[in-house]
Amino acid sequence: xxxxxxxxxxxxxxxxxxxxxxxxxxxxxxxxxxxxxxxxxxxxxxxxxxxxxxxxxxxxxxxxxxxxxxxxxxxxxxxxxxxxxxxxxxxxxxxxxxxxxxxxxxxxxxxxxxxxxxxxxxxxxxxxxxxxxxxxxxxxxxxxxxxxxxxxxxxxxxxxxx
Numbered sequence: 001x002x003x004x005x006x007x008x009x010x011x012x013x014x015x016x017x018x019x020x021x022x023x024x025x026x027x028x029x030x031x032x033x034x035x036x037x038x039x040x041x042x043x044x045x046x047x048x049x050x051x052x053x054x055x056x057x058x059x060x061x062x063x064x065x066x067x068x069x070x071x072x073x074x075x076x077x078x079x080x081x082x083x084x085x086x087x088x089x090x091x092x093x094x095x096x097x098x099x100x101x102x103x104x105x106x107x108x109x110x111x112x113x114x115x116x117x118x119x120x121x122x123x124x125x126x127x128x129x130x131x132x133x134x135x136x137x138x139x140x141x142x143x144x145x146x147x148x149x150x151x152x153x154x155x156x157x158x159x160x161x162x
Contacts, residue, residue: 004016025118029114038074039111039115041071041078045104048060049100056092057072057086072096082104083101085100086098087099
């Protein structure tokens, strides 16, 4: 039996799922000295590095969906831990380019393996990471993530007529 309220809204369910997964990822990567937010940067940098990219902090913020100021704070902490290098972009002195150190690549590789195992566990009710249900779930989530939030919301209260 589900512990989810019967008439839960999609927003409530997304919130609950994101909190559940955030806690699970935090616990899984903590032994590697990472938080969930730091993992998102390190894993993203790992994938970008493998594709031959060395992103700016702004590009990494756009990629992860995190605020640029927060990415800057996380990057400074990861640099202090010896996980990433931060260097000024010679073409744009305002931009900071990020890359993983050798230790950072090793931490990222281990963390990605840990999270792959966690995803297998979390997605088991849908048939596992490679199942058609999980692929459909991914497509639905991607559709929702593509919705622009730039349009103003109508915050007026509905009028009631008697």
